[in-house]
Amino acid sequence: MGQISPLLALQIGLVAAGVAVGAWVLGARLRGKRRVMLGLVLAVVGIAAGFAHLARQAGRAASIEALEQEIPGRARRAVQVDPKQAAWIGRATPDVSGPDPLAGYVSSDRCRSCHPGNYDSWHRSYHRTMTQRATPAAVLGTFTGQTLEAKGRSYRLERRGDEYWVEMADPDWEAELMARGVRPDSVPDERAPRRWKRVVMTTGSHHMQTYWVASARDGRLFNFPWLWLVEDQRWIPREDGFIRPPDGARTFDVWHDSCIECHAVGGEKEQDPRTGWNPRAAELGIACEGCHGPAEEHVRVNQDPARRYRMRLADEPDPTIVNPARLDARDSSQVCGYCHGINMWKPAPLASGVRFHPGDDLRETRVVMRASAKAAKSTDSLERHDWPVLMKQLEQAMVDNPTLLEERFWPDGMVRVSGREHNGMIESACFEGGKLSCLSCHSMHASADPDDQLARDRQQDRACLQCHPTFDQDLEAHTHHARESVGSRCQNCHMPHTVYGLLKSIRSHWIDSPSAAKTRETGRANACNLCHLDKSLGWSADRLTAWYDQPRPELARDEEEIAEGIRWSLSGDAQQRAMMAWHMGQPDPKRASGDAWMGYFLGHLLDDPYPAVRYQAGHALARLSAEKPLAYDFLDAPAERARMRRETMAYWRAAAEDPRGRVADRRARLLGADGRLAEAEIERLAKARDDRTMDLRE
Amino acid sequence: MTGSDPTLEQTAAKHLAFGWWLVVASIALGTALEALHALKLGVYLDVANETRRLLWTLAHAHGALLGLVHVAFATSLPKLAALSPGGRTLASRALGAGSLLLPAGFFLGGVFVYEGDPGLGVLLAPVGAALVLVAVVVIALGARRRGRA
Secondary structure, eight states, rough: OOOHHHHHHHHHHHHHHHHHHHHHHHHSSOHHHHHHHHHHHHHHHHHHHHHHHHHHHHHHHHHHHHHHHHHHSSOOOOOOOOHHHHHHTTOSSOOSSSOOTTTTOOOOHHHHOOOOOHHHHHTTTGHHHHEOOOOTTTSSSOOOEEEEEEETTTEEEETTTTTEEEEEEEEHHHHHHOOOOOOGGGOOOSOHHHHHEEEEEEOOOEEEEEEEEOOSSOEEEEEEEEEETTTTTTTEEEEGGGGGTTTOOOOOOOOHHHHHHEETTTTTTEEEEETTTEEEOOOEESSHHHHHOOHHHHHHHHHHHHHHHHHHHTOOOTTTTTTGGGGGGHHHHHHHTEEEEEEEEEEHHHHHTTTOOOTTTTTHHHEOOSSSSSGGGGGOOOHHHHHHHHHHHHHHHHOOOTTTTTTTOTTTSOOOTTTTTHHHHHHHHHHHHTOOOOOGGGGSBSSOTTTBBBBGGTTHHHHHOOOOHHHHTTTHHHSSSOTGGGGGGHHHSOOOOOETTTEEEOOOOOOOOOOOHHHHOOOOOOHHHHTTSBBHHHHHHHHHHHHOOOOOOOOOHHHHHBBBHHHHHHHHHHHHHHHHHHTTTSSHHHHHHHTHHHHHHHHHHGOOHHHHHHOOOOOOOHHSSSOOOEEEOOTTTTTHHHHHHHHHHHHHHHHOOTTTTTOOOOTTTTOOTTTBOOHHHHHHHEEEEOOOOOOOOO | SSOOOOOHHHHHHHHHHHHHHHHHHHHHHHHHHHHHTTTHHHHHGGGHHHHHHHHHHHHHHHHHHHHHHHHHHHHHGGGOTOOOHHHHHHHHHHHHHHHHHHHHHHHHHHEEEETTOOGGGGGGHHHHHHHHHHHHHHHHHSSSSSGGO
């Protein structure tokens, strides 16, 4: 029998006491006065309990109200304006003469009564919880009085009732330094003015969560620069959650800079010269109107029941609302692509206040960034018109940031960072055929799992077989893998995990076929080698040539001979190393490649300069053996990391070697003729590591 | 009861039986609904089906209440001195029909639902409600003091 929780015991006690009192009152045959007295006592106790409860509720309401003042809401911010400053500017109140862009939004609460099922499926999604008020229901991180330290700054975390507080360097002071071109972390912590700031808002809830504190001067929200990792249940400095230059500055993010556009509905970055920034939003998180557009008119006309039944029975689109499922593939995908894409505002519509709404052609207001060779040859008139605009904008942007494209795309124009699936998908032949949209595979309201939101009836190969049914008839002839094996799943070969972000590898949404030539050209591992980590690129090229008549590319000696899992983890760039380490931790590649040999090479990565690579290596190693628990933290000091690297490599050396000659291709595994690890070769590859600075913009 | 009126007695007996059977049916429905709760069946409990849950609950509650109204009508019939035979017939028929249509409308409206809107079966509910209203108004008028009859 399990333990009874104190809360359950209290409830049982209360019920028992209530029954006892009732029985006593009924059975005691009390005389009038005693009965009245008992009634009075019970009434007083009840009223006192009620008042106590009310007081607690009022305290909570006041706390929430204070929080609401700090986070972006619908209303313009009311700020006392210095009369002298107002006279100088010439206006006493903010200019609100134009139409309020948030006027047409009604919020998801209004949608619920007519669409309870869709409301429910949305409510269970990570879209809803992307941005939340920092309440106990939303905050996942621990605030237990601990102090977090990184890059010369310390932060003290505390929970006060239902509120979360951080003592930190005054973010307004840091923002001022930034405005003056001074890196805030260049000023020692002792000299920074410190403030207790209430955490007012959260971002994320699925993989990681970060937090925001409010400016004391205007409506800006500053990032509390730490991430709470949901799976690991720990804090890490924000910059260590991404592939960023390891010696780079601490990140300093302001919510309205970019988050507001996609992590809220109808986000508006308003700025008044006197009141400062006043970011506003119709609703926090990605809610109903984020995908369906402003619903005020829809709600108004559908208060008429006759109209409602007419629309429901006719099964026709309601012109007062956008239903992405009824749009054509391109328009439907653009609803998602507004946020799940890399786009740049077109200057003209931005200046005139024209914003994208679901159902619009995204390209009217934004240039969808493409870096593929075929993008330049697009026959679409709008894209042809936009091409010079894009080139000009890119040229300007790359003056400040020469690696702008490299931070987002592989050399052939395939997106390499997470959250930008639209840019990948539109390069696919399936999309160009006019049929593929995000909703071909995903469903926001009929998904099996909020993770990925894949449509319930389009799991596994079914999404692809909608348009390619013939492959199912003789699947093994196409895949050359057993029908039920992971090698026969469409997406494993045509959508391999070549995108990186959120501390993991993610499927590419540019649907294409594995190609050794492309791997050689781009440095992006192909699907074959992402599963067969112990095989070389030459091995894959042989099979792709034999099975699919692909021309065999000319490969360098290392590419012909050395396992891709080893070659990329020793010589690759930071993303390639992180991706290899991630794949070494996944069950399918481990089954296909055997895994004991990986320990040695994962150990090698434990002292990688990039925290993200070390994180992946540590996680893969932790899954490698239950007998060898890994006392390793990827944020340990360099000396400790180096010690762990040495120890781990020594521990796994025997598993990587092959003195009994069981490994068919010793050269691929960097083993000498005696089955021992070829140290000189390992050293040579490690020295060839691609150490160019990587800064992936997830 | 003052003097025997076979028609009145027949009407009272009919409503008494009808009322109790309506209570039986409604309690049976209520028991079935409780079973749906106990078995946690999504077809009844999912948020997407909250309209169905509301309508079937209304069917159960209205059925039970109207059954008791029938019982009350049957037992109070002899005392409704101001109720004419024509009024009695009208009240009896309206109450009978309304008591079937109102819960049936709620129940059928919940069988097929359109997200937040009930199925077309719910159209029976306002008809039933109007008939019940007519019936209780007639009965209330019939309950005036004898002297005014």
